[in-house]
Amino acid sequence: MIITKKKERGKLLESIKDYQSLFLVGCSECASLCGTGGDTELQELKEALEAQGKTVTGTHKAKTGCQVLGTKTELKQYKDALNAADAVIVMSCGAGTQAAVEMFPDKPVYPCNDSLFLGNMTRFQIFDERCSLCGECIIDKTGGICPLTNCPKGLLVGPCGGVKDGKCEVSQDIDCCWVRIYERMKRIGRLDDLMETTLEPKDWAASQKPRAHSAREDKKK
């Protein structure tokens, strides 16, 4: 899921200071799980804005904020409230916010959150980054652990000289990803693979921005 955190309230208020009435859009997927765009957060923001003397013309928690067509359909019922709003605040990730920008060509749209990374929820509202969406997965060669993401240097061949007692040079709070890869390969009996493979330099063309993909085209193939 996409991990988000709330922007400081003061910064948000500063960015919308010129608008009196606002419509709030949340998201029931990632942002809800992150505690940045669910029912509670919508309610909290509504109250905070009203405490500042603003008018909240309506709120809606989208089923999937980044699903443009679906969200557009859902928002039809709020036609009047949306018309009455000077601006829209979106409480989701950057993708959800830009979905709203597409939907409201004539209205200012503001993000309420900072989008952090694609993450796994390891415990309730504790998130870890495992994949950087590089466009061509190589973890078949590295024991299923992604060095591009788990090593702060994204090294593809092996550990740097900074490993200290199995911990990473960058932070003693993280295990060196290449020590983890080494241990896992040993455990699954594939140390020879690790010895033999020197991965090619990464093909960054596979992750050139902005990316687009058609699963429909894929199906035809």
Next chain:
Amino acid sequence: MTFREALESGKFVVTAEVGPPKGTDISEMLHHMDLLKGKVDAVNVTDNQSAVMRINSMSVCKLALERGLEPVLQMTCRDRNRIALQSDLLGASILGIRNVLCMTGDHVSAGDHKSAKPVYDIESVQLLQAVEGLNGGRDMAGNELRGATNYFQGAVVTPEANPLEPQLIKFTKKVRAGARFFQTQAIYDVEAFKGFMEHARKHQVKVLAGFVVLKSVGMARFLNNNVPGIRVPEELIGELKAAGKEKALDTGMDITARHIRQLKDEGICDGVHIMAIGMEEKVPEIMSRAGLL
């Protein structure tokens, strides 16, 4: 005799490190270079060491050449993508720089520009492959070059890393990628280093043991606690303690000289690399105590 010829001839070689300053006043650095001239086989010029922004390695290597010293261009993958790295390698080559030390580089979070974007488009092993390619007349994209480079390329290794085996695997990959010589992280335990050399001797590469002179008990403890892959044994710390504050540096120089002498006498490795870190003026003295001058 060039650095490469010296190593290939089997001579016990000595290299020392020169750290470019932060700013354009290079008087002290030039003074250090002059002290080393005629004494060491080559000087390594560091590349924004510890991710702290300084004068680049290439310019200082060129100055070293002009002053009659043979430079080893240190090159890290932290700050440049593969285009910039290869471009710099071509540039250094036309300036007459013949030795390159390929490293991944300390992370920007260790340095003085913590908000910089770390690059690491490639890493040490892939950089070695790139050098091998340029030497063979091709760039990383497979394009033919108009004129190839002629580098003598090396890499670094940490013989006391913990755990060691992943480092040894990477060491082997560096050899396969074309590394001809290695300079090691500072070593303080000759017996442990011998163990590493048994592994290294399975490969056709030259190994220069790294030395950082101990200045005080505090420094030894700092290295143990903070620098990965450095382990100063308690006996040495005891020796520094016994010497007292006044004589600690002198004792540290003795320890280095003694270790160098042992490595040379017992033919354990092919040379030494002295990283004086701000004490470059002491290098000739250490060399003479080690019987190298």
